[in-house]
Amino acid sequence: MRRRVVLSSAAVMCLSAGLSAAPAAAHAPSPSIQAQAATAGTTVCTPTSKDVTDISGLVATQSGYYAIQDSQAGSGKPRIFVLDNSCKLTNTIAYPTQARDPEDAAIDKNGTLYIADIGDNDVNSGGSAEARSSVAIWTMAAGAKQPTINRVVFPDGKKHDAEALLINGDGLPVIITKTSPSEVWVPEGPLVPNVDKNLVKLRKVGTFTAQETKTANPLGLLGWKLVTGAASSPDGSKVVVRTYSDAYEFDVSGGDVVKAITTGKPRITPLPQEPQGESITYTPDGKYYITISDVDGTKKAPLLKYTPTDISAATAGGGGKAAPKTTDKSFLQSLTLQDITYTVAAIGVLGLILVIAGVIGIRRSRAARRAAGPPNMGSGRAEPPPTTSTSRPRWAAPSTTTTTPSAPHRATSTAPAASRRPPTASPTSTAPAPAAPAPTAAAAPAAPQAAAPATCTAAAPAAQAAATSTVAAAAAAAEPAARAVAATSTAAGEAALPTAAVTASAAATARATTTATTVTTAATPHTAD
Template sequence: MGDVVARAPGVMGNVMVRAVAVAAAAFLLPAVPAHAAAEDEGMEKLFTFKDPKITESSGLAVSPTHGDVYYTHNDSAAAPTFYAVDGSGRTKATFQVRGAQARDWEAMAATKDAATGRGVLWFADIGDNLDGAWPDISIYKVMESQTVSDATLPATRYRFRYADGGRNAEGIMINPKTGRLYVVSKEFAASVYAAPKKLRTDRTNILRKVAGAPLMATDAAYAPDGSSYIIRTYFSATLYKPSGETIAKVTMPELRQAESITYTPDGKALLTGTEGPKSPVYRVPLPAAAQPAATPSPAKAANTTQPTTEPQAGADTGTGGLTFKDILIWLAAAVTAVGVITFIARRTR
């Protein structure tokens, strides 16, 4: 499959893989309406984006400092722009990011600066449909506005390069305990890549593979307490310990093109969205195994040592959470892609 796609003309190969993967999912997954699946699994539709300018919601984050405020951005746009919406999906503010490009924004994350208490937003310009066409990728750090009103915010740009060659990616996450940033590639053999502990603006930062990920990962997020992280695909989501060990699969609502995921502020549920005009955002309860632990008493906390369990570079932990259905989807996508590419090749000879 990889060699065949690599020989496809221009950008067609990777775009086609994305399309056939989604088509295969639609073919193999049961045709259940999103609202029905949500009711069956205890999910609920939180809101629908009402702004006609939000057409390709690709990143999703909850404001670290403003109550009932959610951020999103489009997949790509003429200018680097993101939106703050309220719990009903109405846009409260539109922000422009100064000093940033919007080549292919695919994900965002939100953290809080431990020293100042200010919110910090991260925007990932990491999409690469040619799997390595760009010499580097960029992630922008933006201090959250202290007021929810239209503004232009300055960005700090960090450049990155993968240690093992170019990748297409659509997910970033930041461990709130360590501040370490991770990029999750979007491939049939996807991986989690760790950034250096200290990011540099004066040189390219190297991303190193530390764990496996589910195939065709479209987003990722860390729990607010750092106890777990989630990786979303077009088909489902998988929860992991910080070490990379799988905790559980989480059933997701049936969405047209699932592109985003994040945790609620209390860490007890997930929020997930999709591309498209007036797209919905669903709230999905976490399984008991992934619920945040109760806060220990001061006496117990003083006698408890929390070991660092994050995966280290070179330690590829976990299998990526593949299920039998995932394998069927991969096979269907592979067969379909090979057939379509062969047809195109014959027509263009």
């Protein structure tokens, strides 16, 4: 059957690239002999009918060929094509009921045609995950118009994809599964036609293992190992089992086909670079092989003829070596298709787990940030950048200094007692509080210079009392403004004191202090010249 093995073959090609350096590569046939023997087949003819596609089984007769179409047909209903010796389509035979997956064909000495409806592809190859409940061997006697179904069943209920059919000396079919090591099964008794209950069971009788011939083919290691077809010679003395890359011919003694393919020594003929070779048959004289590839309707596959050879035999002067042995294999060489499939699947599952874990981690991190809320910005006050200027900040209260005009006079300097925080960018503003009017001191009339000492001495107590009264009045006048500023700061949520309020308070205090200083200075007694 035309397998959908692109993904699997890609993985295997990576493995096969490393096999060329594996220790067992020394067992490969001599390059000189293999190069001589691995010649392409000779074209016999090419089917020209657009209906003749997806050929997975072939049987040669004296008058032409039976070509078996597999389940990949576009119509979904595989058929049996009858071709003449020039590959011209002469007849098309339909199955009386739906055929599931025909894969190979064989013909016995009486001319009865056997069609092996034994394919059971996995999901990756277009099949089902469930195993078939039964498989079928269709038989069509010489001269019959339609084939008859004979159902058989695998006793273990497992999936067994098979593509090769032979006829044993006792007339019973021999089924060979596809995946290496290939299993060999035979019915426990004669076939029973047209029944769907109490089916004949199959019995496993051995295995066949294809060798790593290194024959060039599109599927690499898969091409060396997967069994895709088989045929018996017209006289029954030989049988051939093929892979995508090579043909293995065995001598048959006493009609025991099972013994030949499970214990015999094969002669290997390369079938290089066939697009997807799945069919093989002997010519009517038994001297040659005829093959065809399983391709769809977009391509045309010719029938190719090969002369049997033996690349594993020692040739005088040719430096030939024995065929590869099944022992002393490296780890990569010991892998089966099933092992590779499971490995690729395990890597895919691991990657999926890592992706899910990453998504969960991201979601949890975002949820934690949302639950924590925005970053804590404290009271929300924006502190101004530090300044390197030595100038007085705008919010600092001016200091007032009054110096008496003569040495005996005392100088008074007044500054705000408490430092305040700088202004903020807060939108809250406070109107400056009206400054309390400074009381006006009454001007004393000028006295004669001669009476100055006595007058100053007498006026000193009164001047001191007036100064004390003036300072008290200024403090009382500034208190409402200070309370208003405090109330505004509290309402603003600990906001910095506005510049206007600080300036108003400082100005009021300064005016009161200036007035008091002036009065004090005026009241200070002078010494007579």
